[in-house]
Amino acid sequence: MNDTQQTHSKQRRHALKLIGGAGVAAMIPLGLLPGAAAAATGLGMPKPDEKLEQALERLFGKRPLQPAGDKLKVEMPLIAENGAVVPVRVESSLPMEANNYIKNIYIITDKNRRPLNARLSLTPDAGKLSIGTNIRMASTSDVRVIAEMSDGSLWQFKQEVKVTVGGCGG
Amino acid sequence: MSQVRIRVPEKAKAGDVVTVRALVTHPMEVIQVKDGKVVEKNYNFIHKVEASYNGKPVYEAETTQAVSQNPFFSFTIKVNEPGKVKVIFHDTEGKTYTGEADIKF
Numbered sequence: 404m405n406d407t408q409q410t411h412s413k414q415r416r417h418a419l420k421l422i423g424g425a426g427v428a429a430m431i432p433l434g435l436l437p438g439a440a441a442a443a444t445g446l447g448m449p450k451p452d453e454k455l456e457q458a459l460e461r462l463f464g465k466r467p468l469q470p471a472g473d474k475l476k477v478e479m480p481l482i483a484e485n486g487a488v489v490p491v492r493v494e495s496s497l498p499m500e501a502n503n504y505i506k507n508i509y510i511i512t513d514k515n516r517r518p519l520n521a522r523l524s525l526t527p528d529a530g531k532l533s534i535g536t537n538i539r540m541a542s543t544s545d546v547r548v549i550a551e552m553s554d555g556s557l558w559q560f561k562q563e564v565k566v567t568v569g570g571c572g573g
Numbered sequence: 574m575s576q577v578r579i580r581v582p583e584k585a586k587a588g589d590v591v592t593v594r595a596l597v598t599h600p601m602e603v604i605q606v607k608d609g610k611v612v613e614k615n616y617n618f619i620h621k622v623e624a625s626y627n628g629k630p631v632y633e634a635e636t637t638q639a640v641s642q643n644p645f646f647s648f649t650i651k652v653n654e655p656g657k658v659k660v661i662f663h664d665t666e667g668k669t670y671t672g673e674a675d676i677k678f
Contacts, residue, residue, distance in 0.1 A: 446637075447621055447636045447637050448620055449637075449665070487641055489641075517638070520639040521637060523634045523648075524632065524633040524634065524635075525632060528631045528650060528651055529632065529649045529650060529651065530650065530651030531590050531649055533590075533592060534646070535647040536636075536640060536644065536646050537644065539641055
């Protein structure tokens with residue numbers, strides 16, 4: 404039974420959806436998902452729910468967040484009809500030189516259950532900062548874009564995005 | 574199931590900053606929680622994206638479940654020679670999806 408489940412985890416998932424709530428509760432104890440074993444490492448791996456302050460401290464420690472002003476140019480909608488797809492584009496006039504460059508861009512949604520959306524890491528080979536991705540938002544919230552320079556200084560851009568339909572499920 | 578698509582400019586010159594756009598078809602399934610309890614622990618999402626140009630890493634993303642379905646990433650590379658952009662997506666089930674594109678001069 405277990406072997407069948409592991410090799411057919413895709414089918415099992417569909418089966419779970421069909422069976423519905425009662426079935427799900429009964430089958431979870433049996434389920435050993437392949438992903439669960441590797442869940443401990445990596446920033447992108449599932450983390451328990453956390454508050455914004457905890458997330459910021461986990462990522463940046465006590466380092467101060469300086470307002471970015473015109474250093475970061477961020478494009479995101481003021482009103483997102485669908486929280487499941489919120490485009491975020493970031494450009495910047497900050498330098499991208501061999502020993503002074505933007506190392507990481509963090510995208511953080513304040514009111515998501517797990518505030519960190521993504522960390523995008525760059526190298527001086529990027530030439531300039533111009534990146535984009537699509538994020539999910541559960542509800543109307545401030546979205547922060549934080550640039551971490553190679554020397555550790557942090558620049559923060561913040562904007563509220565109104566969400567009509569949340570996109571995080573659950 | 575999953576499919577990677579990468580778009581780069583048709584032609585570039587030495588010293589140009591080219592924009593690479595990469596997209597992978599992936600459901601980005603999430604952990605379902607109701608009333609603070611995990612009701613469905615099945616999840617499967619892209620948690621890491623790595624991009625390299627001629628074998629040299631240029632871009633990396635650590636993504637959580639709060640990135641949209643069929644995740645899309647754009648980034649830039651300063652090119653000095655023609656070469657190959659390679660983007661690898663890793664998901665939480667341990668699968669990888671790879672896409673490549675040539676930048677011609």
